[in-house]
Amino acid sequence: MIFDLTNTRFMTPFGIVLLAGTIAECLSQEKKVRYRRPSNRRTRQFLSGIGFNKFFQLADVEHKIESSHVQLRRLDSIDYLLTDQIVDVFSYAITMSDGLQGSLKLALNEIMTNVFDHSGSAKGCYVCAQAYEKEEIIRLCVADFGVGLFTRLKEKYSNLKNSYEAIKLAVREGITTRSGQEGGYGLSHIRRFIEVNAGKMSILTGDGKAVWNYGGLKTKLRKQTMHLPFSGTIINLEINVDRESVYFLINSEDEIF
Template identity: 25%
Template structure:
């Protein structure tokens, strides 16, 4: 039994009917560990798991010298910066051979991704047990896997607040990957805020760097890898949302300032230029 970001859909049956036995997987990745933690707390169960890695992730506290971050809980935005800093610091310690410029680029990418995805949990999940996040560095191929899992309401219920062109969870995931899509008001104090960029930015960064991701929302799973999408209908469903990605350091080609200007802010900058010359 090897549970990975690529085959997690095959193991969704374990998260149903108050199951407490998760066996002794020979290999388990962060996505499985964070989902177990969210499920355990939501269902108020004592879990039987024979995999020492998962037990360590659940029980450990933050230690900056490790190649992994323990599972940490997100309830509100006030939690996000601390957890994002923990995870970023741990991950960067594994890339000590990078030049100072590349270190900065990698830190900026990771900090942005971690913060945006955890903010989504704080703002939208409506999970009674919050969300659970962790990351792991894999030295053999110099990649990072990050995951955040919650037991909330899912994408569809959130997007129906603002959009009437989605009628199932898969359509809601696809909608949420578009730029500027959010279930909350995109204006704060009379000015536009950076809303609806989290999943869109994740896609653009991972597409640019050859990464992969999985998004689960209740009964729908969408996977992106090698430039293409695949989907699964989950039965039984996961109750909530899981977002996990893998990021390979070797494929970074642009600094974060370039990414912001050419992917996130391009239309806004063009509108400012047009206003200036009116």
């Protein structure tokens, strides 16, 4: 199998984690894999700096990544330092209260905990984030190659019919597959944060994809059906840079944004 990036000039975190995870899956199945690097020098430097080349032990000259990015990581367990780094990248874009920063860290930790507890992924999850100064946005992507939301949620919510319904259910507060335990706050908190920020959030799993676009005059939730199902789950966030406003919780006791 050949992964040809010869003509690639630009990659978002979504593309980076999807490509990294796919290559890793192929390697784990002992498939023959070849990788053709981008011919564009700046793209090669970027992939090296974001950790892609090091991740696959590809020999290359190291290129220092900017502090406004989070390098490509594969996690087998919760890494609290990484969630701190992600929130630091968010803080690069917006001014947040201490309460909001803490709530975001808890939400991100829960999202990744769900991967390790419920996704059935033998490879954990892949995480990457980038800041785009010209576009004034930050993108964060978390992906696993597990069984997907529909398969996991249907074990407890048997009335689910498809992956799209599973996605909509997953972002509701209190929805969890943990038996007799509280949970289900990660995605719901993140969605509310994205709404306040007028950003975007998309979730792809199985043959379903949902996109929440809070920009513009009307809020849009768009449904898509994928022609090629993805067995795991990908969460992609787009956050607007806004250094003029201050983002905070309604009050210090609130758990929502």
